[in-house]
Amino acid sequence: MFSNFTLFTNLNRLALLIFITGFSLAIYIHHSIDKTWLEQRYVYEIFQTSQGKDAYIYNGQEIEINQVVPYQSSPLNQQHLNQLNQAPTLKQQWVMDDSQSLFLLKPAFHYGFWSLLPAFITIALCLITREPLTALFGGIVVGALMLGNYDLTDSVIIPNLASQGAAGLLLLYLWLLGGLLGIWSKTGAAQAFAHYMTENYVKGPRSAKLISWFMGILFFQGGTMSTVLVGTTVRPLADKAKVSHEEMSYIVDSTASPIAAVIAFNAWPAYVQALIFVPGVSFLATESDRIAFFFSSVPFSFYGILAVLGTLLLSLNITTFAGKRIRAAQHRALTTGELDAPNAKPLSAKELQRCEVPKGYHSHHLEFILPLITLVATAVITFVVFESPKINWAFGAALLLSAFIALGKGMSLMDLIDGFGNGLKGVVVASVILMLAVIIGTISKEIGGGLYLVSQLGEQLPFWTLPVILQLITMVIAFSTGTSWGTYAIAFPLAMPLAWAVCQSQGLANPEIFMMVCFATVLNGSVYGDQCSPISDTTILSSMTTGCDLMDHVKSQIVPATFAAATAALLWTACVYFFA
Known part of the structure; x- marks a missing residue:
């Protein structure tokens, strides 16, 4: 009994130390670490309204595009963002590139590897205390302080709960x-x-x-x-x-x-297809092409x-x-x-x-x-x-x-x-x-942990290593944020152009197969991370509906899930090495 009490006390002290360290680091990051701004492109299916104006559908609503500027002159393109020393004044802007393609630009930022701090604090506290309420709240506090939001109730919790x-x-x-x-x-x-x-x-x-x-x-x-x-x-x-x-x-x-x-045969293809457009790639040109690409990639969903x-x-x-x-x-x-x-x-x-x-x-x-x-x-x-x-x-x-x-x-x-x-x-x-x-x-998405991880990739990687690297990065993003669909929104717009650039620079004989495998690794890596994350809604609901302890579920599930993910990684690597 005494030894159990001592262990319990030591774990509580360790959890408190982790929280205080995270609290202190969050304040330091907000005041001392510069944000790295990144250009984010969003591609929608554009159509003409009855009045002859360009429009697109977002959340089931028709939205007209009123103003379009050349890409090179937009203050939200990467060249201009690299020169910023403060937040851009524009939140988004429609632009047109040299090929006359329309897309929406939005700015996003990260703090480098510090962007992973809220997720790390949350998961560490969850594993140590086995108490998800306090662990999640600790991560929220750390993330809010990194963003400079000291009013947790009115600036963080209430706006999110009111959505x-x-x-x-x-x-x-x-x-x-x-x-x-x-x-x-x-x-x-x-x-x-x-x-x-x-x-x-x-x-x-x-x-x-x-x-x-x-x-x-x-x-x-x-x-x-x-x-x-x-x-x-x-x-x-x-x-x-x-x-x-x-x-x-x-x-x-x-x-x-x-x-x-x-x-x-669900809502996934319709959602994902909007995130995987790559200019100049014929088999990803239209919405129907991208949905067909999704289904063609299903045999590679090894995980x-x-x-x-x-x-x-x-x-x-x-x-x-x-x-x-x-x-x-x-x-x-x-x-x-x-x-x-x-x-x-x-x-x-x-x-x-x-x-x-x-x-x-x-x-x-x-x-x-x-x-x-x-x-x-x-x-x-x-x-x-x-x-x-x-x-x-x-x-x-x-x-x-x-x-x-x-x-x-x-x-x-x-x-x-x-x-x-x-x-x-x-x-x-x-x-x-x-x-x-x-x-x-x-909060994790706003701080940009996923953006930081994906931005570490480069086009000079050996092509056969890219699928597993994309898998690992999306696993970490989804595990850290607790969402697969949120990970898709972060990873696909960056991973698919990168995969195509690798195809072109290294002269692969079967680029479509390579793209399918890379697509499958992002899709499946995100599923794994979401499935194993203690802060994922599906993980929480699986525990709730079956009457299981949350951390017992997480710890018992992660072993067979990781075995499946490791086997899938070997299969993806073999596919691109021998067939791409």
């Missing part, structure tokens, strides 16, 4: 998801579903994991929706079958974004393929590549029935772990299945109609249907509201963690 994206996350994960889980807990729907599946399909841990894996493949939209949908669906049957929470969170997380990169195969092997109880933590978790669950490690702090609160069905209310598995079908159907239909799934509509429809079924079967409104409230309480801590993760991601 449309943050409000959408709160609506979805606190109100809709929390309310749905609470009603399912109150009606006993999840337990009834688990009992039905156990009686008819699930005969033990292996079949429970196989069903979980299959559902992860089935919902191949990727990202938070797949994570939440699969996690909430499979947890009751997996808990009943005594599958450890570390195994379940790994299966859920590793069949979310990885499968979306392989079965890419996504291997990650999904790794979870299949685990589902079949083949743990050769799973790492000792997952093997230990599996052994613990089988021998003791304990689904969590000792001293674990699951993100899912006790309100969602117990079932308090009102006296006289009879649960039925269809109370779980029908809302789930409604959720999936709404997401699919809105994806077909609007080209993007309306996730809030999907979860809102499932929530309303669950409530109406409960009321129709005789549950009192008071009991229903009580279940809804318990659901909100059950996810409030995870929702706060999610909000802080969004804020630290925004």
Whole structure:
């Protein structure tokens, strides 16, 4: 007991020392380190309005281009930015180059390797304290001080929480998801579903994991929706079958974004294609060309393929590549029935772990299945109609249907509201963690850690080393920021022109194959970093929906994920060396 207390005290002291060091360095950086400004190009599909004006679509809205200047005269081109000793006055400007191509210029900056400090502080505190709330807050403080924002509440936290994206996350994960889980807990729907599946399909841990894996493949939209949908669906049957929470969170997380990169009939190609235009490259000239390029590159998504195969092997109880933590978790669950490690702090609160069905209310598995079908159907239909799934509509429809079924079967409104409230309480801590993760991601992007890493590359690299270097850099960016899509926005506009320059300067025989491999490394490296990051929304949600301790999930998942990433790196290198 005494030794444990001493260890706990020493870890707290180390965490405090790291925070104070980061705090001091942040102030020093803001006052003493000069910003390095970089030109950022954004390419959009330009069209003519009915009035004959150039316009483009951004966030679903048509925006007219009112003023265009020659690229060479823009104060935001790299030549002018190199001469700056203060922030540029313009935030963005439309320009036209010598080939008559239109693109949007925006300035961005970094502090050199110091730009990685907030991410380093956050991840270090997370690993030491195993407490993500304080770790994320520490990273936010350090990042805000680097930017000179000393008013954390009014200048940093409130503006970020007031954004449309943050409000959408709160609506979805606190109100809709929390309310749905609470009603399912109150009606006993999840337990009834688990009992039905156990009686008819699930005969033990292996079949429970196989069903979980299959559902992860089935919902191949990727990202938070797949994570939440699969996690909430499979947890009751997996808990009943005594599958450890570390195994379940790994299966859920590793069949979310990885499968979306392989079965890419989702929103990913439409988003990514806007980031990979390279002037003069014929197979990336138009939007349809770039989407076709995305799908042609899918066979090179080695990490996504291997990650999904790794979870299949685990589902079949083949743990050769799973790492000792997952093997230990599996052994613990089988021998003791304990689904969590000792001293674990699951993100899912006790309100969602117990079932308090009102006296006289009879649960039925269809109370779980029908809302789930409604959720999936709404997401699919809105994806077909609007080209993007309306996730809030999907979860809102499932929530309303669950409530109406409960009321129709005789549950009192008071009991229903009580279940809804318990659901909100059950996810409030995870929702706060999610909000802080969004804020630290925004700050990390503004400080420019990703820009710094990518800017270190040069065109004189041996061509066969570039794919792995791009993979490593995007892994670090995504791990540091907790977002794969944010990493795409940073890395693709820099990596694709660089890959083409290497093709041209070194005279590669098959440049399109080389570009496909480099594209796949950025796509997959970002997925790996996002998947393994303790500040990623999908990592947090995988832990929350499966009831796992966040850091237990991170530490157990990183071994099989890294094995898949290392194998993918070898395959990418072999492809470009022998075929490009």
